[in-house]
Amino acid sequence: MKKKKVSSKDELKKFGKDLVGQVKKGKNPLIELPVRSLSNVEFDKKSRTLVLGNKMASRQFFNVAHAKKFLQTLEVAKVSGDLLKEKKHASLRDVFYMVKRTIPGTKVNVVDDQSESDSVIEDMELIVGKSREQLNVNANKMGSVAGKVVVEDKGDTIDWSKMGSGGWSIPSNVEDIKFKKVAAKYVLYMEKSAVWERLHEDRFWDKQNCIIMSSQGQTTRGIRRLLQRLYNEHKLPIYVLADWDIYGAYIYSVIKYGSIALAHLSEKMAIPGVRYLGITYQDIENYGLQKHLIKLKDTDKARIKQVSQYAWFRDNTAWLKQFIMMKKIDAKAEIQALSARGISFISDTYLPTKIKAKDFID
Amino acid sequence: MVKHRAEELAKEQREISVAAFFEKNRHLLGFDNLLRALSTTVKELVDNSLDATEEMRVLPEIKIELRQLGETRFVVSVQDNGPGIVKEQIPKVFAKLLYGSKFFRYQMSRGQQGIGVSASTLYGQLTTGKPAIITSKIGKKRPAHHYHLKIDINKNEPHIIKDHIVDFSLDHGTRVEIELEGKYQKGKQGVEEYLRQTAIANPHAEVIFIGPDKKKTVFKRVVQKLPKEPKAIKPHPYGVEVGILLRMAHQSKARNLQGFMSSEFSRVSSNLAKQICDRALVDCRMKPKELGHVQAESLIKSIRETKIMAPPLDCLSPIGEKAVIDGLKKEIKADFYAAITRRPKVYRGFPFQIEAGLAYGGEIPSDDSIRLVRLANKVPLQYQQGACSITKSVLQTSWRNYGLSQSKGALPVGPVYLLVHIASVWVPFTSEAKDAIAHYPEIIKELKLALQDVGRKLGSFIRKTVKAKEQQERVNLFGKYIPEVARDLAILSGENKVLIEKKLNSILKKNAKAILNEKKES
Numbered sequence: 001m002k003k004k005k006v007s008s009k010d011e012l013k014k015f016g017k018d019l020v021g022q023v024k025k026g027k028n029p030l031i032e033l034p035v036r037s038l039s040n041v042e043f044d045k046k047s048r049t050l051v052l053g054n055k056m057a058s059r060q061f062f063n064v065a066h067a068k069k070f071l072q073t074l075e076v077a078k079v080s081g082d083l084l085k086e087k088k089h090a091s092l093r094d095v096f097y098m099v100k101r102t103i104p105g106t107k108v109n110v111v112d113d114q115s116e117s118d119s120v121i122e123d124m125e126l127i128v129g130k131s132r133e134q135l136n137v138n139a140n141k142m143g144s145v146a147g148k149v150v151v152e153d154k155g156d157t158i159d160w161s162k163m164g165s166g167g168w169s170i171p172s173n174v175e176d177i178k179f180k181k182v183a184a185k186y187v188l189y190m191e192k193s194a195v196w197e198r199l200h201e202d203r204f205w206d207k208q209n210c211i212i213m214s215s216q217g218q219t220t221r222g223i224r225r226l227l228q229r230l231y232n233e234h235k236l237p238i239y240v241l242a243d244w245d246i247y248g249a250y251i252y253s254v255i256k257y258g259s260i261a262l263a264h265l266s267e268k269m270a271i272p273g274v275r276y277l278g279i280t281y282q283d284i285e286n287y288g289l290q291k292h293l294i295k296l297k298d299t300d301k302a303r304i305k306q307v308s309q310y311a312w313f314r315d316n317t318a319w320l321k322q323f324i325m326m327k328k329i330d331a332k333a334e335i336q337a338l339s340a341r342g343i344s345f346i347s348d349t350y351l352p353t354k355i356k357a358k359d360f361i362d
Numbered sequence: 363m364v365k366h367r368a369e370e371l372a373k374e375q376r377e378i379s380v381a382a383f384f385e386k387n388r389h390l391l392g393f394d395n396l397l398r399a400l401s402t403t404v405k406e407l408v409d410n411s412l413d414a415t416e417e418m419r420v421l422p423e424i425k426i427e428l429r430q431l432g433e434t435r436f437v438v439s440v441q442d443n444g445p446g447i448v449k450e451q452i453p454k455v456f457a458k459l460l461y462g463s464k465f466f467r468y469q470m471s472r473g474q475q476g477i478g479v480s481a482s483t484l485y486g487q488l489t490t491g492k493p494a495i496i497t498s499k500i501g502k503k504r505p506a507h508h509y510h511l512k513i514d515i516n517k518n519e520p521h522i523i524k525d526h527i528v529d530f531s532l533d534h535g536t537r538v539e540i541e542l543e544g545k546y547q548k549g550k551q552g553v554e555e556y557l558r559q560t561a562i563a564n565p566h567a568e569v570i571f572i573g574p575d576k577k578k579t580v581f582k583r584v585v586q587k588l589p590k591e592p593k594a595i596k597p598h599p600y601g602v603e604v605g606i607l608l609r610m611a612h613q614s615k616a617r618n619l620q621g622f623m624s625s626e627f628s629r630v631s632s633n634l635a636k637q638i639c640d641r642a643l644v645d646c647r648m649k650p651k652e653l654g655h656v657q658a659e660s661l662i663k664s665i666r667e668t669k670i671m672a673p674p675l676d677c678l679s680p681i682g683e684k685a686v687i688d689g690l691k692k693e694i695k696a697d698f699y700a701a702i703t704r705r706p707k708v709y710r711g712f713p714f715q716i717e718a719g720l721a722y723g724g725e726i727p728s729d730d731s732i733r734l735v736r737l738a739n740k741v742p743l744q745y746q747q748g749a750c751s752i753t754k755s756v757l758q759t760s761w762r763n764y765g766l767s768q769s770k771g772a773l774p775v776g777p778v779y780l781l782v783h784i785a786s787v788w789v790p791f792t793s794e795a796k797d798a799i800a801h802y803p804e805i806i807k808e809l810k811l812a813l814q815d816v817g818r819k820l821g822s823f824i825r826k827t828v829k830a831k832e833q834q835e836r837v838n839l840f841g842k843y844i845p846e847v848a849r850d851l852a853i854l855s856g857e858n859k860v861l862i863e864k865k866l867n868s869i870l871k872k873n874a875k876a877i878l879n880e881k882k883e884s
Contacts, residue, residue, distance in 0.1 A: 061843075067839070
């Protein structure tokens with residue numbers, strides 16, 4: 001992020017001072033920040049990541065449509081300021097409860113839903129040029145890792161190969177983790193924690209000398225940051241294993257290019273070199289999974305249409321072919337469909353074969 | 363000799379008097395049940411009284427009294443300050459069905475067929491055996507005649523039981539008392555609601571009601587001027603059918619067909635009459651009394667093919683926009699009133715005119731369907747709402763455009779009292795009970811246009827009030843936000859909270875107008 005030299009605390013104070021300055025001049029106080037939506041996200045062909053465009057959104061207090069959002073922004077800024085002062089970290093859920101209350105004399109709540117405070121926190125990152133973690137707000141930790149790696153976190157030495165059946169759970173802030181020893185040859189990231197458990201039980205990371213990592217559903221910032229660090233600092237190839245559906249494809253693209261909502265963080269998180277391992281349509285044919293598919297819903301079809309028009313998919317023939325096949329056979333496949341060929345088919349046959357053959361989609 | 367069955371039957375076949383027919387078919391006239399019988403009787407008597415007073419051009423003052431004699435036994439008494447009825451006519455008016463002044467003329471009036479009042483006499487007589495008691499006086503120095511009358515059902519003729527002279531408190535007027543079996547109930551289809559709606563539609567009338575509980579309700583006169591006098595018109599050729607044409611021709615005193623047509627129809631000149639006859643290949647010099655069926659049919663065909671000017675339209679007497687609003691205002695406490703009187707139009711050769719009025723808000727319940735009041739020639743229609751073209755037109759109007767909620771095929775919901783009036787020289791009812799208006803496309807079109815007109819007025823009022831309310835809420839909301847914003851800003855910047863709050867309040871004050879007028883953008 002820019003303005004690295006100024007502390008978060010000072011940035012927040014500057015933000016407050018600027019608004020008070022406007023008020024003192026008798027102006028309708030205004031907060032400006034880049035628009036965070038598809039309309040202001042560009043796919044930068046050079047860096048092959050999603051970057052934020054130049055469109056600015058303004059948030060004025062004395063505007064019926066903005067007033068509540070304006071107040072939410074100040075409330076979140078205040079909460080973050082307090083956290084920094086007390087040197088404490090709060091979760092997104094904590095922040096939601098710290099902000100949530102009814103405005104006296106009205107029936108209006110500052111926030112009604114956690115998604116509102118979450119979104120304002122992302123806005124704050126853009127307003128003060130600090131990441132959420134630098135504002136002392138963390139996400140819930142989600143996801144596990146296992147493999148031949150030793151790290152140091154807050155003075156503790158942690159060996160990812162000796163973490164029992166659950167693996168090491170990845171914290172939401174991985175900035176201060178130090179890699180002491182990295183013996184693994186590549187990272188396998190998967191969308192499903194159930195699949196991670198399968199591979200861990202089969203000690204796949206030991207046999208293949210790799211790192212296995214997962215979260216449930218959307219990839220968290222902590223995981224994305226950790227993947228990028230392993231990729232940048234230790235040059236480990238990163239492979240993604242996801243369901244053969246449009247959501248799997250999007251999860252892959254977020255890791256690779258960045259996400260629309262967090263396009264301002266692409267630089268810190270996107271990994272253009274990541275590769276998609278499976279599931280692919282070819283896998284379904286090669287391993288005879290045709291009888292283990294799930295029929296597409298209307299929402300799936302609509303999402304396929306939408307995603308295939310994103311600039312970072314639009315010219316990607318390999319992916320477009322996958323989408324066409326999904327529509328053509330009107331179906332999708334989960335990673336676990338491979339279990340139809342035997343419970344450990346995935347670790348014994350599928351993954352080693354694919355990795356050896358370098359059977360990837362870019 | 364063999365007796366044929368037909369010959370036996372012939373002995374039983376005889377003429378049925380109209381009175382005997384209605385004895386059996388009382389529902390056709392609106393006497394289906396006790397509740398309705400009572401309200402129909404009141405309605406027939408009040409309608410007659412209003413017609414009579416208006417014909418005399420005096421402001422109506424009508425007194426209605428219901429005396430309860432037993433659980434289902436009532437005396438209905440209605441007194442008016444009308445012109446009274448000459449002695450010789452009294453028995454026929456009140457004790458002979460289908461006798462009246464209104465049937466053969468084309469003039470806007472409440473009564474049309476000359477059945478109503480004598481049907482009430484008949485109903486009372488059938489259920490209680492008691493005669494109708496009439497008192498009528500036609501002038502200051504004239505005697506008041508007092509009659510006890512029954513109907514001879516077989517002959518449909520009056521049967522006079524008592525005939526003498528009494529004292530009467532008014533200079534002129536009529537009082538009718540009928541004892542009958544009935545049931546009194548308040549509510550949507552009750553007597554009181556009927557009188558209330560009558561009072562709204564006739565704000566120039568003073569209506570006094572004394573209920574069975576002796577409680578007196580006065581529906582005050584708020585308009586001091588009589589409505590325009592409706593004019594009688596001759597029938598228009600487009601509204602005439604073969605049978606009517608034959609009857610009119612046979613009764614005509616004109617010397618030839620051409621003269622008959624030009625003198626007894628509206629908008630038919632001598633020249634046009636000849637044209638019609640020529641086109642029908644009927645000799646226009648023939649005597650009307652000799653007009654045959656085949657000729658009549660070709661005349662009708664010829665009329666339909668001839669372009670004839672619309673009948674005169676100034677013959678109607680609408681309530682008037684101002685009077686509709688005055689009428690609504692006096693009975694309904696509301697926040698907003700609107701009314702429209704459309705220009706007269708024609709269906710089947712009959713002029714008609716649509717009016718609509720509405721009251722919104724105030725004390726009208728808001729979470730219920732709107733109250734629809736249907737009126738025909740200023741008479742409320744309380745039954746058969748679903749069969750009426752007024753209801754149909756209300757249902758087919760999209761009230762959502764005007765700020766009310768409405769589910770498909772249902773009356774809109776909201777605090778609205780909606781009045782719709784059709785005035786015509788001949789109101790097309792679906793039955794003799796006069797409950798519902800028939801579905802003529804010309805009428806439905808006008809009804810919809812009238813509804814859309816008051817609907818638009820309502821819509822713009824709702825939008826305005828909603829907007830004003832929203833604006834006030836916005837100012838209030840900003841006021842509530844200010845202390846919160848000031849506190850956060852003070853904490854973030856380290857500056858004085860009171861100062862920031864003061865400054866924000868002054869910005870709000872200074873810019874209130876601009877802030878309120880801005881559109882809500884997303």
